[in-house]
Amino acid sequence: MKLLFLGDVMGRSGRAGVITHLARLREEWALDFVVVNGENATNGAGLSPAHAKELLDAGADVLTLGDHAFDQRDMLSFINQEPRIIRPLNFAKGAPGAGARVFEATRGRKVLVTQVLGQVFMKRAFEDPFGLIEQALKTHPLGGVVHAALVDVHCEATSEKMAMGHWCDGKASLVVGTHTHVPTADAMILPGGTAFLSDAGMCGDYHSVIGMEKAEPMRRFVTGMVKGRFVPAGEEATLSGAYVETDDRTGKATRIVSVRQGGRLASSGPE
Structure with a gap:
């Protein structure tokens, strides 16, 4: 199976990048399943129902969220109406929506998508992600219940x-980090057959400070004073993420390639 994961969509620029490029990438790379982290798609803070629909219509099969999952209050009710949106397993007890769900890819193949929040350096304490993800993966074994399993690890460290x-x-086909918006260069296949990337990076304008216009973040670093709000940068986005190929029989990864498409970063992707 050919999978694509795209990192945090950042504001209007990131949404425009997904809308511009994703349909083409699905066709050119013959993708079977696409997951997009939409956690910052609405003005850099959460995901609105309208913007979720835009990203799904653009070609995403599933959207994951993160610690800003419900910053847009309408998502509290919308997530129960739209099963293609996944919030973190350990967000909060009683949170609406699901933190793990099985979806259908091309040719009827089954894909588990799940997400957890980290605990280190996060703004508040979340439930143990390791125990919860272990339970989700045991319930959906590779080569048995599902043909592939994708884990989005949304954390700082x-x-x-x-x-x-x-x-x-x-136990998973792909484990990929999100949240810090800077793509890492450590794409690899671990000894047990799981593809791994520490951080997918963002889908947003890289002429910025992690997707925000530079002036206010720089002012705060230099002076220690807050003067204005953070505003998402608005120039052309680079889509960042990971392309993964898996063995349908075992669900394990056979290939992982870092993806950069459009914008300021050098292009990369499968050939």
Whole structure:
């Protein structure tokens, strides 16, 4: 199976990038299944129902969220109406929506998509992600219940993302980090057959400070004072993420390639 994961969509620029490029990539790369992290798609803070529909119509099969899952209050009710949106497993007890769900890819193949929030350096304490992800993967074994399993690890610390990759090795097709908006250069297949990337990066304008216009973040770093709001940068987006090929029989990864399409970063992707 050919899978594509795209990192955090950042504001209007990121949404425009997905709308511009994703249909073409689906056709050119013969993609079977696409997951997009939409956690910052609405003005850099959460995902509105209208913008979720835009990303799904553009070619995403599933949208994942993150710690800003319900910053847009309408998502509290919309997530129960739209099963193609996944919030973190450990967001909060009683949170609406689902943190893991099985979807159908091309030719009827089954794909598990799940997401967890990290605990290190996050603004509030979340339930143990390792135990919850283990339970989700045991319930949906590769080569049995599902043909592929994708884990979105939404957290700050690179070490925690890497630990999650090794924790899931052999039980997931792909473990990919999101949240920090900077693409890493460590795409690899772990010994047990799980593809791993510490951070997918963002789908947004890289002439920025992690997707925000530069002036206010720089002012805060230099002076320690808040003067204005953060505003998403609006120039052309680069789509960043990971392309993965899997073995349908085992669900394990056979290839992973970092993806950069459009915008300022050098282009990369499968050939």
